[in-house]
Amino acid sequence: MRVPFIKMHGLGNDFVMLDARAEPLPPISHSVAAALADRQTGIGCDQVILLQPSDIADFAMRIFNADGGEVEACGNASRAVALLHGTKAEVETSGGIITIEPVGHGARIDMGVPKFEWDSIPLAYAMDTLDMPVAWEWLVQPASVNVGNPHVVFFVEDCDTVPLDRLGPLIETDPLFPAGINVNVATVESTESIRLRVWERGAGLTRACGTGACATAIAAMRRGLVGRETRITLPGGMLTIEWNDAGRIIMTGPASESFRGSFDWGDYA
Numbered sequence: 001m002r003v004p005f006i007k008m009h010g011l012g013n014d015f016v017m018l019d020a021r022a023e024p025l026p027p028i029s030h031s032v033a034a035a036l037a038d039r040q041t042g043i044g045c046d047q048v049i050l051l052q053p054s055d056i057a058d059f060a061m062r063i064f065n066a067d068g069g070e071v072e073a074c075g076n077a078s079r080a081v082a083l084l085h086g087t088k089a090e091v092e093t094s095g096g097i098i099t100i101e102p103v104g105h106g107a108r109i110d111m112g113v114p115k116f117e118w119d120s121i122p123l124a125y126a127m128d129t130l131d132m133p134v135a136w137e138w139l140v141q142p143a144s145v146n147v148g149n150p151h152v153v154f155f156v157e158d159c160d161t162v163p164l165d166r167l168g169p170l171i172e173t174d175p176l177f178p179a180g181i182n183v184n185v186a187t188v189e190s191t192e193s194i195r196l197r198v199w200e201r202g203a204g205l206t207r208a209c210g211t212g213a214c215a216t217a218i219a220a221m222r223r224g225l226v227g228r229e230t231r232i233t234l235p236g237g238m239l240t241i242e243w244n245d246a247g248r249i250i251m252t253g254p255a256s257e258s259f260r261g262s263f264d265w266g267d268y269a
């Protein structure tokens with residue numbers, strides 16, 4: 001069986017998109033997703049995105065990390081899906097319903113309401129999630145935010161000097177985070193600008209992470225470091241994040257299609 005795919009990216013965070021909204025596909029196991037994502041032997045991407053029909057929204061988006069694990073949210077893929085869909089829509093994810101809206105060469109996404117309670121991050125035990133009394137070497141006192149998926153955010157003097165390839169996997173798999181964690185290191189440049197690098201759970205270092213940008217902006221806003229709207233600059237480019245009066249996170253930024261192709265399902269199943 002030949003299956004069409006669309007290769008897309010948001011700020012260099014890249015996706016293999018499978019559209020099963022009209023024609024169903026065989027179930028995607030974690031090993032199929034990991035094989036598709038493999039950059040040596042598969043198509044290669046940070047996340048595999050599967051679009052499906054939904055009973056509660058216009059359609060559903062399922063997200064698989066490069067290691068095959070299924071997760072709740074992906075900000076950059078949400079903008080790519082908006083571009084593909086072409087009109088405003090409500091999208092079911094396992095992290096909640098988001099609203100996507102194409103604008104210009106990208107999209108505006110209502111990512112929903114952030115959560116801060118220790119057990120909704122989730123953490124292994126109770127603590128203040130805005131000023132956590134924990135440290136990994138010189139990464140100290142982070143904040144945690146769940147924006148559909150779990151994030152920990154460290155504010156540092158210069159995020160470019162943090163050895164994220166070494167500390168990222170240590171923190172991602174620390175027992176403090178029973179569901180794993182996306183690791184953000186951020187430098188506040190001004191009250192409306194933050195520089196950010198992200199070690200993604202299940203995918204490693206990526207060019208950009210949309211939910212990481214949301215979580216970092218919200219943590220910085222809660223700490224009074226930036227105003228209610230801020231720019232976040234990642235290695236792959238820039239996003240704007242607003243925390244609006246209704247308490248919802250609004251992410252705006254670009255996305256693009258790279259190419260279309262097809263693969264033989266039997267090669268991956």
Ligand SMILES: N[C@@H](CCC[C@H](N)C(=O)O)C(=O)O
Binds near residue numbers: 047065071
């Ligand atoms: N690249 C994404 C986040 C993808 C999921 C994440 N790695 C997780 O495990 O939660 C984004 O743009 O948000």
